[in-house]
Amino acid sequence: MxxxxxxxxxxxxxxxxxxxxxxxxxxxxxxxxxxxxxxxxxxxxxxxxxxxxxxxxxxxxxxxxxxxxxxxxxxxxxxxxxxIFGNYIEREENVRLFLLAIIMNSEKDEEEEYIIPFMDFLFRNKNRTITLKENEERYISASGIMKGLNKVEEKYPFFTSGKIYKKYQNLLGVPSLRIELISNLLIKLLMGDFEFANYYILRMSSLCKINGSNEIVYSFIENKGMIGGALIENKHNFYVFANAFEKMWKRHKGLFMEYFEGYLFNKRIKPELKYKEINNKLFYDIIIDPEFSRLIFSVIEKDRFSIKTMDGHYLFYQHLLNRYVDKEIENSIEHPY
The missing domain is CATH 1.10.260.40 (lambda repressor-like DNA-binding domains)
Structure with a gap:
């Protein structure tokens, strides 16, 4: 939660x-x-x-x-x-954090540490002693050579901000089954980026081989389980995720801001709802509201037929179709009659 x-x-x-x-x-x-x-x-x-x-x-x-x-x-x-909520710029920043936190769903790694999708966290070794600034000449982005911390910060200001990174940590709790649907829908919305869709397919294929099972993909198809952490495999692939997230936010921030302005920042601040009632339960009611999932479904459909995003979604849906066929074959083998 x-x-x-x-x-x-x-x-x-x-x-x-x-x-x-x-x-x-x-x-x-x-x-x-x-x-x-x-x-x-x-x-x-x-x-x-x-x-x-x-x-x-x-x-x-x-x-x-x-x-x-x-x-x-x-x-x-x-x-x-x-x-209570900050000015518009601060509220906009907070909504981006909400979406990112929903995708990750407070997931932890094998060492029981939160998987935090920020570069200051990811550019550390297991001893957590090497910071991003000490790595500024050592990594490249997925879209081309990107040497130096300044260029990384210029391209990904949201994901390199120490202040935002700290705010994100304040949101962390425990994984919740209640937000798995929204988490997986938001990841599917990222498929509008062709590079991310291709990376997702490769990453899931790798995990299926490692696990000896396609269950992680089948669960994702049904909007169950958590794969946010699995997509942050390493620093190089994180750039693909960050780039897709930034593009998604740029395309649809107006709709997301309208939703949270109406359901949290404006509508809920009224005499009959006291400040003390602005709590975890209220927040969860807002993000699991059927209206929110309907909004994301509609945005995904819009992206599927948009010139800029249709290729990524086509690649992803072809992958889903293939996996669906695989599942039908597996079921027929396990239950022949």
Missing amino acids: LNFETFLYKNIGAKIKKYRDSLDMTQDQFAAKLNSDYYISLDRYRLSSIENGRANKKKNPYLLTAELIKVFSNCMKCETKEL
Whole structure:
């Protein structure tokens, strides 16, 4: 289950800390100013917990009270929506993270470590001592020679951002069966990139040989199981994934933003739904809502008949057809009568 509450609270806390830093005030000074200007009781210990996004079940189970939301919105001169979810650019960044986190579904590797699809994580060895900056002249991209960290950052700013990488980690929880459908649909949406579709086929063929079974493919066809981690095989192939994800986002971010603006950022912030009700359950209800899966199905169909993406989808669907035939043959052998 993705940890939306931690993600939300950490973002709110970071926003408040950034504002305090802009005033060049210590926590004691800022707390004193708020107490004086708004007649509230807030000490630096409580402020520190808020800035670090630490909710206390006894003292502040939802990080902020209704009163503190008004106080911080007023002093920071922003709407409640912006305090909680950020400005439009921040919300756009968050939706991209949501989609990426759904694809990965908090999957872990054999060493029980989260598989994190960010380059700062992937450009480390098993001892986690070699960072991306120490590897800047050692790798190339799938689409051609790409030497140097600067070029990598220029092409993939989202996947090389330390700030975004940290925010993604706040979302991690435990794998959930409830989002497998959406996870697999989003991966199928990436098939609009021909290079990714071709890579997917090669990668799945390799895994089927290793496993001695086609089950991983059959499960994916039925939108079951998790393959996000399997697609991040190594640094070289990660570029293929990142490139397909970036292209998909560029094509359809308007539709995804419209969905989350309506179901989370706008529609849900109203008097009958209190701030404290913006929690993990609400987030899950939004991403497993049939309306969301219908949206992705419709986008996949649109891509299948678009000149820019039809080749990748054609290649992928030919692969599905072949695998379907394989399954029928296997079933007829196992159950001849």
